[in-house]
Amino acid sequence: MGHPLGVPYSTAWLVGGIVGGVSAGYRQPPTTQALPADALEALHQLSVAIAGDLNLARIASMAVGHARTLLPADAAHLWVWNPRTELLRCLAREEAVAPAIDEWMARPGESIVGDVFASREPLLVDDYPSWEHAWPEVVAAGVRTALGVPLLVNDQPVGAMVVHNYTPTPFNVRQTQLLSVFGAQVGPAIEIARLYEESEQRRAEAEAVNLSLGEGVSVLDSSGRLTYMNPAAEELLGWTQAELEGHDLHATAHFQREDGSPLPVEDCPILVVLRTGKTIKVEDDVFTTKDGLMVPVSYSASPIVLHGKLVGLVLAFRDIEARKMNEAAIRALNAELEQRVLERTAELQASNEELVSFAYSVSHDLRAPLRAIDGFSRILARSYRDAVDDQGRDYLDRISAASQRMGQLIDDLLNLSRITRAELRREAVDLSALVRGIADDLLAAEPTREVTFEIQDGLVVRGDARLLRGALENLLRNAWKFTSKEPAARIEFGKATNKGRPAFFVRDNGAGFDMAYVDKLFGAFQRLHRPTEFEGNGIGLATVQRIIRRHGGEVWAQGDVGEGATFYISLREGEKKPHGSP
Amino acid sequence: MAVRNNKSILLVEDNPDDEELTRVALRENNILNDLTVARDGPEALDYLLGDDNALPQVVLLDLKLPKIDGLEVLRRLRANERTKLLPVVILTSSKEEQDLVEGYSLGANSYVRKPIDFGQFIGAVKQLELYWLVLNAPPPTD
Numbered sequence: 053m054g055h056p057l058g059v060p061y062s063t064a065w066l067v068g069g070i071v072g073g074v075s076a077g078y079r080q081p082p083t084t085q086a087l088p089a090d091a092l093e094a095l096h097q098l099s100v101a102i103a104g105d106l107n108l109a110r111i112a113s114m115a116v117g118h119a120r121t122l123l124p125a126d127a128a129h130l131w132v133w134n135p136r137t138e139l140l141r142c143l144a145r146e147e148a149v150a151p152a153i154d155e156w157m158a159r160p161g162e163s164i165v166g167d168v169f170a171s172r173e174p175l176l177v178d179d180y181p182s183w184e185h186a187w188p189e190v191v192a193a194g195v196r197t198a199l200g201v202p203l204l205v206n207d208q209p210v211g212a213m214v215v216h217n218y219t220p221t222p223f224n225v226r227q228t229q230l231l232s233v234f235g236a237q238v239g240p241a242i243e244i245a246r247l248y249e250e251s252e253q254r255r256a257e258a259e260a261v262n263l264s265l266g267e268g269v270s271v272l273d274s275s276g277r278l279t280y281m282n283p284a285a286e287e288l289l290g291w292t293q294a295e296l297e298g299h300d301l302h303a304t305a306h307f308q309r310e311d312g313s314p315l316p317v318e319d320c321p322i323l324v325v326l327r328t329g330k331t332i333k334v335e336d337d338v339f340t341t342k343d344g345l346m347v348p349v350s351y352s353a354s355p356i357v358l359h360g361k362l363v364g365l366v367l368a369f370r371d372i373e374a375r376k377m378n379e380a381a382i383r384a385l386n387a388e389l390e391q392r393v394l395e396r397t398a399e400l401q402a403s404n405e406e407l408v409s410f411a412y413s414v415s416h417d418l419r420a421p422l423r424a425i426d427g428f429s430r431i432l433a434r435s436y437r438d439a440v441d442d443q444g445r446d447y448l449d450r451i452s453a454a455s456q457r458m459g460q461l462i463d464d465l466l467n468l469s470r471i472t473r474a475e476l477r478r479e480a481v482d483l484s485a486l487v488r489g490i491a492d493d494l495l496a497a498e499p500t501r502e503v504t505f506e507i508q509d510g511l512v513v514r515g516d517a518r519l520l521r522g523a524l525e526n527l528l529r530n531a532w533k534f535t536s537k538e539p540a541a542r543i544e545f546g547k548a549t550n551k552g553r554p555a556f557f558v559r560d561n562g563a564g565f566d567m568a569y570v571d572k573l574f575g576a577f578q579r580l581h582r583p584t585e586f587e588g589n590g591i592g593l594a595t596v597q598r599i600i601r602r603h604g605g606e607v608w609a610q611g612d613v614g615e616g617a618t619f620y621i622s623l624r625e626g627e628k629k630p631h632g633s634p
Numbered sequence: 635m636a637v638r639n640n641k642s643i644l645l646v647e648d649n650p651d652d653e654e655l656t657r658v659a660l661r662e663n664n665i666l667n668d669l670t671v672a673r674d675g676p677e678a679l680d681y682l683l684g685d686d687n688a689l690p691q692v693v694l695l696d697l698k699l700p701k702i703d704g705l706e707v708l709r710r711l712r713a714n715e716r717t718k719l720l721p722v723v724i725l726t727s728s729k730e731e732q733d734l735v736e737g738y739s740l741g742a743n744s745y746v747r748k749p750i751d752f753g754q755f756i757g758a759v760k761q762l763e764l765y766w767l768v769l770n771a772p773p774p775t776d
Contacts, residue, residue: 411730412728412730413698415727415728415729415730416697416698416726416727416728417698417727419727419748419750420649420651420652420727421651422750423651423652423655423727423748423749423750423752423755424649424651424652424655426750426751426752427651427655427658427752427755428651428655430752430753431658431752452751452752455750456750456751459750459751
């Protein structure tokens with residue numbers, strides 16, 4: 053880095069230039085010496101050459117060319133400040149200072165370039181290879197001496213220019229002055245070109261955005277006249293930019309409402325932006341196309357403010373026809389769905405009513421003949437005893453027993469169908485108390501049996517008391533039945549975790565079952581035992597399953613032959629909420 | 635002990651098997667009252683609401699009947715001044731809850747489900763007889 057002003061330049065110069073020790077850069081004191089005529093002529097030529105040129109690279113290239121011949125110098129390069137990256141970028145070089153220098157970037161303060169940019173002062177380095185801030189690549193290129201000047205606009209740095217000699221010839225006061233004037237000349241041209249390039253790039257970016265946007269974009273001036281529209285806007289409105297430019301957009305495309313009534317200028321939500329300076333959004337409006345068709349649109353309009361003054365607005369809009377059609381389609385679908393739900397409900401109601409009347413007639417009509425079969429066979433057995441022998445009486449008993457069983461079957465089936473259609477009345481149900489009651493009934497009905505009941509207390513759920521009682525009764529009667537051959541029968545009821553969820557269980561140490569048939573356990577009429585072993589019709593567990601499922605729960609079983617069985621019931625959680633909704 | 639009084643029983647029953655079983659059950663219980671049988675709803679109503687016949691001591695009413703069902707018969711009996719207090723026992727196959735509730739709410743005096751077991755049926759008829767023919771004081775007649 054160069055010394056700041058006030059450092060004794062001569063010393064540094066003497067050390068760097070003559071003694072050849074550690075070199076330092078130094079600054080020239082300002083000079084008032086008039087430029088020679090040839091220099092003025094060269095500057096004039098440069099001014100003419102770069103005047104009106106907006107190509108940054110070309111200006112830079114001309115500047116380094118002129119500088120090299122003017123000074124003269126063996127090599128020259130020019131750097132431009134990029135405010136976006138906050139780096140200096142080498143734009144042009146005359147002679148191969150270093151092959152890669154084109155792609156170089158420099159930070160403010162770095163080497164000669166960064167130094168003169170940051171200090172806004174020229175810097176001389178008379179023994180470049182020994183200079184502590186020298187770039188090795190530049191040294192390797194054979195550079196011996198260096199002079200840098202900032203490019204200034206209104207005293208602000210916009211870049212830097214550096215010249216070199218490949219001979220040990222240092223740059224002098226006149227050359228420093230000349231290059232400084234040169235820099236002052238080139239600076240504004242470079243800056244204008246850079247700004248132009250930047251604005252061109254921005255314009256190109258904006259154009260690309262506008263082209264790729266699906267939304268229509270229009271720009272209106274402060275009187276509502278169109279100055280720009282993108283292709284999407286052209287397509288949507290049917291007008292081209294050329295046709296509409298300078299025309300009042302409201303009068304052309306926004307003059308009517310959806311119902312065809314006129315939309316006065318004073319009611320136009322878009323033009324309001326020009327009065328209030330505030331962004332607006334409208335979800336549902338219509339524009340009229342060149343063909344006179346109305347297009348449903350949503351749009352937003354934002355003011356364009358330049359130097360504190362409202363100069364126009366940007367309107368971004370989109371066709372919402374598809375959205376509106378979708379909405380209509382969704383409405384139609386919903387209506388259809390609702391209709392189908394109604395129809396389905398009616399069908400279900402009808403089939404439910406059919407089921408009810410079926411069950412009703414089963415209840416009456418299937419039982420009546422059974423009564424006759426049982427009744428008359430008993431009358432035969434009682435009143436016509438002498439006319440039938442023992443075997444005949446046995447057959448009559450069998451007829452009677454079979455009618456009983458069928459009667460029970462009908463009752464159980466009706467019960468099963470009743471469970472399906474009964475309305476659930478949810479309330480707090482004390483399962484422990486229910487189980488205790490059922491156990492007492494069982495013990496009272498068969499006082500000769502010795503069965504130990506172990507019932508966990510305080511198990512309360514929300515559910516239909518009658519149905520839950522039905523389920524528990526079935527499970528407990530099963531346990532009771534299948535422990536009938538067990539001398540130390542034991543039946544438990546409680547709560548435990550099984551299959552990863554909390555469940556109530558009824559466990560017995562009775563006959564059990566083979567897990568291979570566990571799938572058949574809950575099917576109606578499915579039995580795993582012969583009637584001669586344990587009586588039953590296979591409806592009980594189907595009934596239990598239906599009751600639990602109606603409560604949103606599951607029932608499953610575990611067991612082993614001769615090792616007893618456990619039936620688990622999970623009920624949907626939330627069951628314990630004391631004031632839960634039904 | 636044969637119960638013999640002149641109080642008759644009207645059995646409203648369309649099924650001849652049930653009619654016969656009821657007759658046998660009455661006989662088994664030594665109930666020797668006159669038994670009249672109406673085989674459908676209109677017949678029962680004609681018998682009870684017409685002026686020709688004295689009212690029976692009790693009506694045993696089946697629910698599933700041709701033309702006019704038992705519950706409708708009961709409704710019309712209760713709507714009529716002459717029969718609104720007449721003892722009516724619903725005697726039916728069904729134990730459907732709706733029948734029970736409606737039967738009682740229409741003013742049935744009792745509801746008996748005909749059991750399949752004939753022995754039980756004889757028992758039920760005995761209870762009926764005891765209550766309605768022996769113990770029960772009939773409503774005052776004008």
